[in-house]
Amino acid sequence: MSNNEHVKVPANLMRRFADDPEQADLEVFGRRSDGDRRGFLRGAGLATMGAMLGAAIPFNRNMPAGFVPEALAQKAMTVDGKDGLTVLNDRPVNAETPPHLLDDDVTPTARHFIRNNGIPPENTSADGWSLTVDGLVNNPMTLSIADLKSKFEVVTERLVVECGGNGRAFFDPPAKGNQWSLGAVACSEWTGVRYSDVLKAAGVKDNVIYTAHVGADSHLSGKDGKLAISRGVPIEKAMNPHNLIAFAMNGKELHPMNGAPLRLVVPGWPGSCSQKWLKRVWLRDVVHDGPKMTGKAYRVPKYPVEAGQKVPKGDFEIIQAMPVKSLITTPQTGIKMSGRSMKVGGHAWAGDGKVSKVDVSIDFGATWQSADLSDPANPYAWQRFGAGITFPMAGYYEVWARATDSEGRSQPFGIAWNPKGYLNNSMHRISVYVS
Amino acid sequence: MMQRLLPHLFVLVLLGAILLAPGRPAWADEDELGGIPRAPGAEETYYLCSACHSFRLVAQQGLSYESWKETLVWMIEEQDMSTPEPEERELITKYLAKFYGRDRLARKLAKQQ
Known part of the structure; x- marks a missing residue:
């Protein structure tokens, strides 16, 4: 844990490193590694990384290129009374929920x-x-x-x-x-x-x-x-x-x-x-x-x-009413499973109206099966959907969900692009690895 | 005696190593700029934008040169941002378009989530 609260961890730290580790090394720490992709070439970036950690790094010679110290990786911005949110911006605070x-x-x-x-x-x-x-x-x-x-x-x-x-x-x-x-x-x-x-x-x-x-x-x-x-x-x-x-x-x-x-x-x-x-x-x-x-x-x-x-x-x-939309909230995307069947579920909502059905697909939208859908607790509450799905064999799958409102309008696959980036109700999809 | 001094010596030596390390030495300017890419215009851009909001708002964007230019106009005309001198404004716009442009890899990665 860093004890230097004055040093800010850069935005999107992990993303930058996942993207291009050595470029991120250079941009974030000013670091160039030695020829063997370890250490710090002529010390480049070592001071910065040390300052960010609030401590010197005795074994810095061993540190691989494109390596994010765990203390920095853990130092995510938090907001009192909020849990697990992804912070997009810290001043002013804007944060969303996975x-x-x-x-x-x-x-x-x-x-x-x-x-x-x-x-x-x-x-x-x-x-x-x-x-x-x-x-x-x-x-x-x-x-x-x-x-x-x-x-x-x-x-x-x-x-x-x-x-x-x-x-x-x-x-x-x-x-x-x-x-x-x-x-x-x-x-x-x-x-x-x-x-x-x-x-x-x-x-x-x-x-x-x-x-x-x-x-x-x-x-x-x-x-x-x-x-x-x-x-x-x-x-x-x-x-x-x-x-x-x-x-x-x-x-x-x-x-x-x-x-x-x-x-x-x-x-x-x-x-x-x-x-x-x-x-x-x-x-x-x-x-x-x-x-x-x-x-x-x-x-x-x-x-x-x-x-x-x-x-x-x-x-x-x-913009007036928001369009029909759904979100798969279970399981988490990227799930690895060894069985062949699972329960998928989430919520659907429809602006001023009501969701009349939700369908799910495991074959990139070629075929659909209808999910169970609950009534809203009151108008303007979201509605839970759930479906049991079976995968035919091991491999990579995507589960897609598509809600339809009482006017017969469904979620599209593509985005109806608009200059300011509003109203994206395209289908949510999660990845599933079946072994 | 030596045993008690050792930790202090250790810290001193390390501190010396940090301070004397070549490359980009001082952390002061580095952390003030929040770790954004160091290139001409970085400082001007950072201070102009982060006067009112976190640079994280900027870092999320992926806009063309023209679009950044428009954004600056909007910031000045509608959001009460101070107006940079023409030369500085150009430097800032170019910096933004280069590091926070349309084809940023980070954006592509974010989309795959």
Whole structure:
């Protein structure tokens, strides 16, 4: 274990070494090894590696080229109260969950992904927190969390929240932004009051078409009053009874990185509609134009485009419901097994709708078998699927899962490429080695 | 006596070895730049980007020169990034396109996960 906390372990350390060990040696440590691919040629890189470890390396002459000291390999960034997440970015923190850690029907708080656009607020205490509802309403209100609890019915629901950019890492050409792979999705149990009940109490005026959400996080530039993100939804979506103004997650207070002490949960739509650290809801008679509502943010082209195509700004439209999708959460990809049969399972979800079936394939999509599929615990909860599969002989297999929603729309194999890397609902596949 | 001194001597000798080691000696600049590839523009790029966010956000990307150029415009116009001098801006854009370009092997590897 390193005792030098000031020295940072570079991003993607293990990946860089897996990729090209000797190049990574050079880039990360400035290391060149001796002719026998051991040691440090004229000491190149030894000091750096020593500094990163916080100790000298007595047997450095024996160290193979492209070798990552175990102490550095182990030094992964961690977030208090989170477990097993892959950190994509540490300032601001953005982290996703490997699929096999998302197997629970109710995602534990420790496994819920983190997506930050700005600098999270330092004070996330429920005491003194207030929510203002204003704009085009008959009764502007400022409510404490205690007010919310006493004035409105408190409900608990399992709700899927998925980042609009989940799956961006698979885009080619690459799309800008955090390179989410599969795990920027979760279905935790949220407790709060219905967003629609609060809006009704505020008396939304007839000319309102859109909500605007403001949180307590600040812009990365640190500029006073500049919002990192402020999104909203059409008033019809806001009035859906399954949207919550939530103050609890899995029976406990919210995790600070998931919006403590108060947040919106607007399931089925991009996670950015579920404003964290909620301070204000503002009702408007225009489509909200806060940060990340305009330009290309959370928007896709109005028409299908070729991968890499330039799309004029005016040809984008705001993403609404997320598309049907599924995730295999058991077994973990890369499993090696000696038997011929196994159980495969996971979750499926479908934006504003419901999943009607899930099929699995072990032969690269040539044939499919239908999986058992459970009903959602409540609307907007994900649905468990499971299937028993048998492999005909030893070898390399991929298990693919394909969900279909109640409108008959299925997950595609390929990605409907778009410039900002949103809405990748292509099929999840895992590898299985049968011996 | 020697027994008690030995560990201290050991540390001293090693420290000397580290400090006097040839190649790229000082760790100060190395760790300040978070281990990013050392090439012209590394320092300028690192400090410009990491003023507001971790360099890990940059290191995840794989963008063309044109796309990095656009990203810098967006950062300046919409994200309140300071505007580098034209020469420095060009150096930074080239650095980004070279080390965080479209064909990065790391990206290909990431996709196979």
